[in-house]
Amino acid sequence: MSLNKEKDFGTPAREADTLVTLEIDGFQVTAPAGTSVMRAAAGIGIDIPKLCATDSIEPFGSCRLCVVQIEGARGMPASCTTPVAEGMKIVTQNKRLAHVRRGIMELYISDHPLDCLTCSANGDCELQDMAGAVGLREIRYNPQGKNHLQAIKDESNPYFSFDPSKCIVCSRCVRACEETQGTFALTIDGRGFDSKVSPGQNEAFMDSECVSCGACVQACPTAALMEKSVIEHGTPEHATVTTCAYCGVGCSFRAEMKGDQLIRMVPHKDGKANHGHSCVKGRFAFGYATHKDRITTPMIRKSITDPWQEVGWEEAINYAASELKRIQAQYGKDSIGGITSSRCTNEETYLVQKLVRAGFGNNNVDTCARVCHSPTGYGLKQTFGESSGTQNFDSVMKSDVIMVIGANPTDGHPVFGSLMKKRLRQGAKLIVVDPREIDLVKNSPHVKADYHLKLRPGTNVALINALGHVVVTENLLDEVFIEERCDTAAFAKWKIFIADPRHAPEQAEAVTGVPAADVRAAARLYATAGNGAIYYGLGVTEHSQGSTTVIGIANLAMATGNLGREGVGVNPLRGQNNVQGSCDMGSFPHEFPGYRHVSDDDTRRLFENDWNVILESEPGLRIPNMFDAASDGTFMGLYVEGEDIAQSDPDIQHVHHALRSMECVIVQDLFLNETAKFAHVFLPGSSFLEKNGTFTNAERRISPVRKVMKPLAGYEDWQVTQLLANAMGYPMNYSHPSQIMDEIARLTPTFAGVSYEKIDRLGSIQWPCNEENPAGTPTMHAHEFMRPNGKGLFMLTEYVATEERTTRMFPLILTTGRILSQYNVGAQTRRTENVAWHAEDRLEIHPHDAEDRGIIDGDWVGIKSRSGETVLRALISERVQPGVVYTTFHFPESGANVITTDNSDWATNCPEYKVTPVQVSKVTQPSEWQKQYSDFSKQQLELLEQGTHHA
Amino acid sequence: MTETVSTQSTVKEITRALKHKPGALLPILHDIQHALGYIPADSIPVIASELQLSRAEVHGVISFYHYFRETPPGKQTIHLCRAESCQAMGSKKLEEHVKAKLSIDYHETTPDGKFSLEPVYCLGMCSCSPSMQIGNDVYGRVSNESFDSVIDEREALS
Structure with missing residues (x-):
């Protein structure tokens, strides 16, 4: 449970057109029909005693503490399960009710340890509060009678413990697991006095299906389910609302503190992206922020074979600036650049691109969105006119059919995944397009895909075209929408193109491997079931035709009129916390903030006047171009903030070669990450807990990041960039990130109305936020598209097979993905207890392919592509189809990117991570690369050790 | 297989x-x-x-549901009635005797796998309380002695 600072209305809010007026304790109150008496009372400040009710879950009526009397009605109904009715007269407190409530509390307490003073929930316990509220003074039952006081604790979960002796069997945890999280890992075992909470089949939490989201811990009214951090340190004393730094859902949290120590993260009920829910990463995996591996002193070295030398900030910054200037003098202005990260705040990203454009004097700035959602930026800008998703997350609750393409929301975007599952349990239809059987297909209780289009990796465009073909040839088009909202000439061209028999599902089947009948049925379902929403992820973008698929998705949504209102739309699920924001902030080499091309004279003049400098009109280098140029000897200096290119980028041996070729690599990060092992200057970064700023999530929601502790190394990241800019000779004088946001707002039309003051007032804002939409824009393109003529643009999407084809040498296709407990390169989550769930990356392989190769589960297998070879343990699974193998990429030693190739999206260079032809064979030892890398890594850690101990 | x-x-x-x-x-x-x-x-x-x-x-x-078992039952399951009428006719005492005789509690099976013991709440034979059922056979007016002889007989048979 959380500090009782957020009001609990007892039961969820109801939406209704009819309002009902009633009288509670003599006060008139009006509430929407369907509201519980308990909630209506709470609305006017009358808190009816309760134990089994909380407003995140449906009422249950089991504890009977909330009984009330209703004039003219018999008995004492529970106020949580009694809906309001017109003219009702309710009494919530009288002698009789008090008597009943005391009796109930007496029974509860008769089987509860009376150790309040030493209990971890002391002062933060609803049972204790209720004992006080009902005036419990004595317990007449024999304490030696039958009880549960000796029940054994379950300490299996690393983050929370379950103490059944303190459990009152209110079922709030069971219901939270079902309703809020949708995992159904808990139940009540037995009945009557023997009832007890049971994970799985009466087993330990860690052995059950529990995903450790913590919803049960938050729902628990006592100390039965309690964070171990609270047990260890005691209850927090103050809290600050901030935004999670993991995935693109951007959950709002209350960071509950004790002095400057973070005790626990509790999802914020008013958070508009998460509504009080969280996942295992956001709620529990924050230990990395104070991990002993954090580097908190700047370091420099001449060569990457030298030991690191700890220095002061001034020396480090001056050294970095002098090296960058030296390189520019020697190799030319364009020989240096910077890379920002989707993990940084908007303000930090903005400053890095400003430093590069204004301070370095070129446009060599890029961001890790290059390797994830750059095709989204391109495809949606071309078709809809804006590089962003069209909806807010809540929109999914109005969808009738949901199509998930190349995304795995329950692992990658768990809190949104839970919301989607909630809608699916209410009856929305589901189409999954994925080569692999993700949990949504049939491994989530009460959720099952109506169609799983299990396509071959790399054939997305053929499949999307086939869906479009069915929509057009079976006349499932929304003619009115197309006529009114879209460029009709472009549509006419597309209609002829897509109607061609070569796009028919029967033709596509040979390419995609998906039965034509399923494609036809799925297309009909999407086009005709009412509100159709598409959610997609990196399974769409990270392909040689990533941008084409994004465009194809946009075409499909326009053709069926599934845009511009709630429940529909095209929604990229962003991988990291600030992918949307880092793109918005102009960190691509060709675009200023707000997606305006650097060659656009008016925009450039605007920035030139404000920044007081002449700006380059030609786009700069993209990340892969930087690597190529480095290997060629023309790109020699790089400033990398918060990104680990030496692990996350494809064809990693090429990346490592490029990094070794550079003369000055400056890494700003929390840890000596893989890239820092190739660096000459290390500038300690600050975690999201140590700085102010904003993140923009996948629904364009700008949310506040608030400083809850001092930066361990002394500076917030934006301050470090500012120091470097000043040392480079380009003055920056911000004293607070709010001033950076003011500058962004001043120079970017879609952000014109954004300010810290407004974010504080509203909690968060979805851009565009300007004069027309002062409170932001939950649904985009409601009346017209953001393109210059206001019309949506259909574009032709010819399928071109990737060059990454299977051959006799490489007969299998490797594709990659994420897992719930780990996050991207793992630099954060590997330094938390989350390794208890996933301690290594494994290669999923179909039983047929495994049998052909004599591989059994757990065997070490070599995975070889034209780029390189690595070794992982095999996991035999029918989730993948024959011919396809799959792995996650959270551990550097796994070397997933040793295998991936340099093939990339035609429009944006986004790497084709999702399709790599490989051969897999049984081996007995690590690959050559792994051995070399392990030696290199060990050597670098020794150089760190030498430097930090002898400095 | x-x-x-x-x-x-x-x-x-x-x-x-x-x-x-x-x-x-x-x-x-x-x-x-x-x-x-x-x-x-x-x-x-x-x-x-x-x-x-x-x-x-x-x-x-x-x-x-107590009727559902998660462990294999003994060869024969004894359903002993615990409902009101049987209680009034001394089934609690019988219960103690049965448990002692078989050395097991309710929901348990004898180590030799011959008998399981389950409570039942009314067999519809209140006029012959206390009663029990073993397999398809019902027994009325069960006493400690009659229980023993039924069990001994069945044990010998099994």
Whole structure:
């Protein structure tokens, strides 16, 4: 449970057109029909005693503490399960009710340890509060009678413990697991006095299906389910609302503190992206922020074979600036650049691109969105006119059919995944397009895909075209929408193109491997079931035709009129916390903030006047171009903030070669990450807990990041960039990130109305936020598209097979993905207890392919592509189809990117991570690369050790 | 075919045959118990997956109903009535005797696997209280002595 600072209305809010007026304790109150008496009372400040009710879950009526009397009605109904009715007269407190409530509390307490003073929930316990509220003074039952006081604790979960002796069997945890999280890992075992909470089949939490989201811990009214951090340190004393730094859902949290120590993260009920829910990463995996591996002193070295030398900030910054200037003098202005990260705040990203454009004097700035959602930026800008998703997350609750393409929301975007599952349990239809059987297909209780289009990796465009073909040839088009909202000439061209028999599902089947009948049925379902929403992820973008698929998705949504209102739309699920924001902030080499091309004279003049400098009109280098140029000897200096290119980028041996070729690599990060092992200057970064700023999530929601502790190394990241800019000779004088946001707002039309003051007032804002939409824009393109003529643009999407084809040498296709407990390169989550769930990356392989190769589960297998070879343990699974193998990429030693190739999206260079032809064979030892890398890594850690101990 | 494999295939067969009925879980559990004598723990993942339920949900239902067993029953199950009429006629004393005689508690099976003991709440034989049922045979006016002789006789037979 959380500090009782957020009001609990007892039961969820109801939406209704009819309002009902009633009288509670003599006060008139009006509430929407369907509201519980308990909630209506709470609305006017009358808190009816309760134990089994909380407003995140449906009422249950089991504890009977909330009984009330209703004039003219018999008995004492529970106020949580009694809906309001017109003219009702309710009494919530009288002698009789008090008597009943005391009796109930007496029974509860008769089987509860009376150790309040030493209990971890002391002062933060609803049972204790209720004992006080009902005036419990004595317990007449024999304490030696039958009880549960000796029940054994379950300490299996690393983050929370379950103490059944303190459990009152209110079922709030069971219901939270079902309703809020949708995992159904808990139940009540037995009945009557023997009832007890049971994970799985009466087993330990860690052995059950529990995903450790913590919803049960938050729902628990006592100390039965309690964070171990609270047990260890005691209850927090103050809290600050901030935004999670993991995935693109951007959950709002209350960071509950004790002095400057973070005790626990509790999802914020008013958070508009998460509504009080969280996942295992956001709620529990924050230990990395104070991990002993954090580097908190700047370091420099001449060569990457030298030991690191700890220095002061001034020396480090001056050294970095002098090296960058030296390189520019020697190799030319364009020989240096910077890379920002989707993990940084908007303000930090903005400053890095400003430093590069204004301070370095070129446009060599890029961001890790290059390797994830750059095709989204391109495809949606071309078709809809804006590089962003069209909806807010809540929109999914109005969808009738949901199509998930190349995304795995329950692992990658768990809190949104839970919301989607909630809608699916209410009856929305589901189409999954994925080569692999993700949990949504049939491994989530009460959720099952109506169609799983299990396509071959790399054939997305053929499949999307086939869906479009069915929509057009079976006349499932929304003619009115197309006529009114879209460029009709472009549509006419597309209609002829897509109607061609070569796009028919029967033709596509040979390419995609998906039965034509399923494609036809799925297309009909999407086009005709009412509100159709598409959610997609990196399974769409990270392909040689990533941008084409994004465009194809946009075409499909326009053709069926599934845009511009709630429940529909095209929604990229962003991988990291600030992918949307880092793109918005102009960190691509060709675009200023707000997606305006650097060659656009008016925009450039605007920035030139404000920044007081002449700006380059030609786009700069993209990340892969930087690597190529480095290997060629023309790109020699790089400033990398918060990104680990030496692990996350494809064809990693090429990346490592490029990094070794550079003369000055400056890494700003929390840890000596893989890239820092190739660096000459290390500038300690600050975690999201140590700085102010904003993140923009996948629904364009700008949310506040608030400083809850001092930066361990002394500076917030934006301050470090500012120091470097000043040392480079380009003055920056911000004293607070709010001033950076003011500058962004001043120079970017879609952000014109954004300010810290407004974010504080509203909690968060979805851009565009300007004069027309002062409170932001939950649904985009409601009346017209953001393109210059206001019309949506259909574009032709010819399928071109990737060059990454299977051959006799490489007969299998490797594709990659994420897992719930780990996050991207793992630099954060590997330094938390989350390794208890996933301690290594494994290669999923179909039983047929495994049998052909004599591989059994757990065997070490070599995975070889034209780029390189690595070794992982095999996991035999029918989730993948024959011919396809799959792995996650959270551990550097796994070397997933040793295998991936340099093939990339035609429009944006986004790497084709999702399709790599490989051969897999049984081996007995690590690959050559792994051995070399392990030696290199060990050597670098020794150089760190030498430097930090002898400095 | 090993025993586990045949058990699993029985579970699958029953589950697949009934899964499309509304409220299929209870009929499935009944049929499995009828076929196997109990509901083995490793059948729960199969039932859960076929019905799109979690293991916890299936376990919750099984543990709620005392009739469902999670362990194999003895060769013969003794259902001893604990309802009001039998209690009035001294079934509590009989209960103590039965437990002592068999050295097991309710829901347990004798180590030799011959007898399981389960409570039952009324066999509809109140006029002959206290009563019990073993297999298809019902016994009325059971005393400590008559219980012993029934058991001894049945033990000798089994």
